[in-house]
Amino acid sequence: MDILQTLKDLWEGSGFNSFFVDGGWKNLIMIGVACVLLYLGIKKKFEPLLLVGIAFGCLLVNLSYFGPDSADALYHPDLWTNFLDPDSEYYHSYGHILSSGGLLDILYIGVKAGIYPSLIFMGVGAMTDFGPLIANPKSLLLGAAAQMGVFLAFFGAAASGFFTGNQAASIGIIGGADGPTAIFLTTKLAPELLGPIAIAAYSYMALIPMIQPPLMKLLTTEKERKVKMEQNRVVSKTEKIIFPIIVAMFVILLLPSTAPLIGCLMLGNLWRECGVTERLSDTVQNALMNIVTVFLGISVGATTAADSFLNLKTLLIIVLGLTAFCFSTVGGLLVGKLMYVLTGGKVNPLIGSAGVSAVPMAARVSQMEGQKANPSNFLLMHAMGPNVAGVIGSAIAAGFLLTVFS
């Protein structure tokens, strides 16, 4: 036995050696990025439930994938390239993924098939009280207005010349401030951009308390921010039960491509409200939500292999994503101001910014800013209406983009 040759083979087969050959330095940078994301998730508590998983997935893939020869890698981008290539013999072959893929390839099937985002929506539905929205249907308009960023960012991305229509649509949906929707649409239209889009979407959602307040102060007057809103009417149990059935029927008939998201969202909500399926509601809100979050986070993180992540497009996505978030906030605030004028000052325009769907963080920001202007102000329940309307609005926006581009 040649000890030296064995040691040499061992070194050449190790990841340490891979850092020094064929662009392996990019993996080192991505490991640094993963550590920064872990810091933000753990120390700064930026959407930790998902960001920690995404960051660790990013770490795992960049520790193990150094190109198509990496047989032991946990995730193989080349397998998925073949999966998406109509000329490949493995086109849409999940069997090939199962037989040749690593652990994260197999978990990623749930993302690719749109299972995880839909199940997350089911959990969100089971955790959401649509009462404020039912009590004040006008707040739906704020949820629609806050999709402005989606379409402006889409236009910006398409006009930049760097992205195709499909990619621009996936970038635009970051403005919906809805992680599962962004992942769902991107896996359908531009799976090659999933990593940067998911990271941008969740990072900006976590940064809402920093992004929104300056815009809220810029676009509203002190007098408007001080407005105290009247208490909403009490919504009956029957109304709450009928609501998910009506929304599912109407929205899915309008845009059939929204069926997985809206269908799961409303089923989760029906389980919550109908009063006879408490066990299911509890499971969906807790156990299932946690399990899916584990799989979703780590498999989305796996798409950040250095080769596909470190490029100019990622930087552009981050910039366009921030633009989308800002314009979505602006859209909600402007329609909030319009409602303030039309109702003779009865609507506080601050609730408009909650139209971006990041539930419930955006509503909490409206509440905090309202209380800063007037300590006796209590906007939380009023802001929850636009907030949950934003979930429906972003699903409709995603459904439209999916219909046009798929």
Added chain:
Amino acid sequence: MNLALLAAQATDSGTKMEIGDAALVAVVGYGVVFLGIVMLMVILYITGSIFKKRDAKAAEAKTETKAAPAPDKDAPAAPGSAGHVKLNGIDEKDAAMIMAIVADKMQTPLNELRFISIKEVE
């Protein structure tokens, strides 16, 4: 406007969109979101008004049911009032003490009990 043509062009992953086409898709998309939401809002207003009317009717019926016994002067006293206790061979002070003891033993507030009569047994 031909969205089908735009869709066909955009589906080709190698094709970049024209600025005009992108603007058109953005405007139509935003419009579709508003249209869908406004229609949903109308449906919610309709269902909401139906339930509000139903609740109002139910509340009215409840008020009438509650109001009906009020004019009957011969009816027993409402809970919480002193009521009409028939005392046989016992003074009011002792009767009050007995009622308080019974309420305490039953662990029930006094105003939820109704005493018909109290009689001294030899």
